Each structure stands twice: as structure tokens, then as C-alpha cells.
Amino acid sequence: MFRLRLALLALLLSPFAPVSPAEAHGSHGGSGEALEAGEFDFTPIITIEGHGGFDTNLEGDPKHYAIDGMFGGVFEWGLANGGSFAIEVAIGPALVWGEAEHFYGKVHVDDHGDDHEEEHDDDHEEEHDDHDHEDDHDHEEDHGDHDHEDDHDHEDDHDEHEGHDHGHDHSHDTDYKRTDIKGFLQARYAPNDRLSFELSWNPYYVTKDQGEDIQGLKNELGAKAIWALGDGDVNFALGDGIEDLVNGVYLSVDHRQGWESDGMYVGNYTDPRVGLGFTFGGDEISLMIEAGPRFYVPGSYAGLDPRTDLAGEIELSVPIGDATLFLHWQQTYSWEDAPGWGEGWQHHVGTGVTFTF
Numbered sequence: 001m002f003r004l005r006l007a008l009l010a011l012l013l014s015p016f017a018p019v020s021p022a023e024a025h026g027s028h029g030g031s032g033e034a035l036e037a038g039e040f041d042f043t044p045i046i047t048i049e050g051h052g053g054f055d056t057n058l059e060g061d062p063k064h065y066a067i068d069g070m071f072g073g074v075f076e077w078g079l080a081n082g083g084s085f086a087i088e089v090a091i092g093p094a095l096v097w098g099e100a101e102h103f104y105g106k107v108h109v110d111d112h113g114d115d116h117e118e119e120h121d122d123d124h125e126e127e128h129d130d131h132d133h134e135d136d137h138d139h140e141e142d143h144g145d146h147d148h149e150d151d152h153d154h155e156d157d158h159d160e161h162e163g164h165d166h167g168h169d170h171s172h173d174t175d176y177k178r179t180d181i182k183g184f185l186q187a188r189y190a191p192n193d194r195l196s197f198e199l200s201w202n203p204y205y206v207t208k209d210q211g212e213d214i215q216g217l218k219n220e221l222g223a224k225a226i227w228a229l230g231d232g233d234v235n236f237a238l239g240d241g242i243e244d245l246v247n248g249v250y251l252s253v254d255h256r257q258g259w260e261s262d263g264m265y266v267g268n269y270t271d272p273r274v275g276l277g278f279t280f281g282g283d284e285i286s287l288m289i290e291a292g293p294r295f296y297v298p299g300s301y302a303g304l305d306p307r308t309d310l311a312g313e314i315e316l317s318v319p320i321g322d323a324t325l326f327l328h329w330q331q332t333y334s335w336e337d338a339p340g341w342g343e344g345w346q347h348h349v350g351t352g353v354t355f356t357f
Contacts, residue, residue, distance in 0.1 A: 035078025049352030057344030064098035091183040098174040103258025103266040107340030181205040194228040216261030224254040234278035248278045267298040309334045327351045
């Protein structure tokens with residue numbers, strides 16, 4: 001029971017907290033009890049989740065949806081002083097609607113529009129000069145030629161424009177696209193029941209070129225530290241009151257870096273957060289809330305300066321036998337209004353179930 005609470009506590013510390021069943025891209029299993037020093041436990045896990053992303057701060061309000069099926073397990077060793085060391089691994093299909101998941105802060109850089117406009121202006125000026133010169137010789141003959149050239153140029157411009165739209169999928173349609181493959185690998189060290197350190201790798205394989213998605217392996221690397229200020233045991237069903245919420249307060253620092261499937265470095269962010277976790281109800285329904293600044297450094301491709309956003313998460317989980325139902329909502333707000341990026345909110349909402357065996 002204690003280990004389950006610790007896992008749920010760690011979950012909300014990050015928008016992609018990989019040690020809990022309710023997290024967006026990972027899962028967590030275990031025997032439900034803390035292991036004694038020297039003990040070993042392996043727990044198979046299956047997590048099924050439907051989730052969606054809503055980038056309301058970007059032009060066109062792009063959206064993406066997916067249904068993930070993650071299959072894996074948790075290897076855990078008990079340590080002295082109530083500590084533990086765990087390795088979690090999972091892999092499975094991701095059914096994609098719209099675009100694939102992407103690292104936070106990715107912007108679309110497109111100079112084609114500006115080049116096209118400049119080229120159009122230059123061509124127009126040349127045509128205008130030629131037209132004026134030819135008018136001095138034979139206006140009627142050149143008028144016919146000029147109309148023909150205009151039609152031809154218009155067709156070329158139209159074809160080029162169609163090709164550009166096809167390549168970048170500016171329509172942001174959310175039709176079913178394909179099935180990708182995603183994975184998760186994490187190592188977690190907890191020297192005691194209040195402190196833990198995590199290293200994680202979230203690979204994501206795009207199975208084919210489509211819209212703005214490029215076939216290949218996306219990568220995200222993360223490191224996180226979690227410190228529970230209280231004992232983490234706040235249960236209103238057992239008579240705890242509002243004054244006991246201090247026992248559910250925790251601090252965390254999460255750092256992540258991301259690369260696109262073509263190898264482009266998207267950037268990195270660091271999230272220092274304050275969180276609160278507690279349980280209520282006879283079935284120990286867990287609720288966690290956290291928030292803090294997000295220090296984001298975009299890759300050089302974006303041509304943007306580092307910025308500070310606001311990020312948070314709310315998560316609810318309900319254990320039912322060997323399964324855990326979960327619902328989470330991650331939100332970020334940016335004050336930056338720049339090319340390829342806008343002021344406003346981004347949201348990620350997911351719900352699903354984790355089975356442990």
C-alpha cells in the first residue's frame with residue numbers, strides 16, 4: 001500500500017511521469033507492499049490509454065489523438081532503510097489520428113512562403129517591364145502573349161502551392177493516419193521513502209512519412225528528482241483533516257531533452273514544481289495537483305530565445321482490484337508571441353487503465 005502511494009505521488013511530478021499507472025506515456029506495477037532489503041519482485045503490466053493534445057496557442061489550433069497499448073514490466077529490488085531500486089520497461093503500438101506526439105515547444109519553421117512572395121514580386125516586376133517595352137511595338141500582339149504567360153505562371157504557382165500544402169499538412173486534419181511504435185525505459189533509485197531519482201528514455205518510432213511527420217525514431221531523455229516533504233500518507237477516509245494536507249506536499253525537478261525523427265534537436269526544458277497528493281474514499285481514490293515554472297530552451301532551428309512558461313498537471317486514479325483507472329490533464333501556458341509560436345495554452349488530456357499481474 002505504501003509503495004502504491006509513493007508511486008502515485010511520483011506520477012504527478014511530471015507531465016510524463018513514468019513511474020505511475022496514470023502517467024501519460026508509461027506505467028507502473030508492483031506487489032503493493034514495500035520490499036524488504038534483498039528482496040526482488042517482478043510485476044508484468046499492461047496499460048491502455050487514449051489521449052489527445054490541443055495546441056490552442058498555435059495557428060490553426062492543431063490537435064493530435066492516439067490510443068496506446070503498452071506491454072512491459074517492473075523489476076524491483078528492496079534496499080535498506082525502506083529504499084528500492086527499480087527498472088521499468090514497456091513497448092507497444094500507438095494508433096495515431098492527426099499528427100504524432102511531439103516534444104514540447106516544437107515550432108514549424110517555414111521560409112517558403114516568404115521566398116515565394118519575393119519571387120512572385122520579382123517575376124511580376126520583370127513581366128511588367130517587359131510588357132511596357134513590348135507595348136511600344138505592338139500592343140495587341142503582346143496582349144495576347146501576356147495573357148498566355150499569366151495563365152502559365154498562374155498554373156505553375158498553383159501547382160507549387162499545392163505541393164507545399166501537401167508536404168506540410170497545414171490543414172491539421174485529425175483523420176486516422178497510421179500505427180506507430182512507442183517505448184519506455186526507466187531506472188529509479190529511492191534511498192528512502194521520501195526521496196527518489198529517475199533516469200528515463202522515451203523512444204517513439206514514426207512508421208512512415210506523412211504530413212509533417214518523418215519516418216524514423218524520435219527520442220526523449222529525462223532526469224528527475226522527487227522529495228516528499230511529509231510522510232505522504234494523507235487519507236481522508238481514515239479521518240485525516242485539511243490540516244494534514246501538509247503531509248502530502250512534495251517538491252520535484254524534472255529535466256527533459258527531445259530530438260525529432262530526422263535527428264533535429266528540438267530543445268530542452270526544466271520543471272521545478274510543488275505538488276500535493278492525497279487519497280479519499282473507501283477505495284483510496286488518489287488525487288494529485290502540481291504546478292510550477294517551465295524553463296524552456298528551444299533548439300537553434302527555431303531561431304527563438306529561451307523563455308519561461310507555466311506548467312501543471314491534475315491527475316485522478318482509482319484502483320479496482322488489480323487494475324487502476326486514471327485520468328490526467330496536463331496544461332502549459334506561454335506568454336511568448338513569436339514566429340511559429342503563440343501566446344496561450346497547450347493541453348494534453350488522457351484517460352486509461354493499467355493492469356498488474
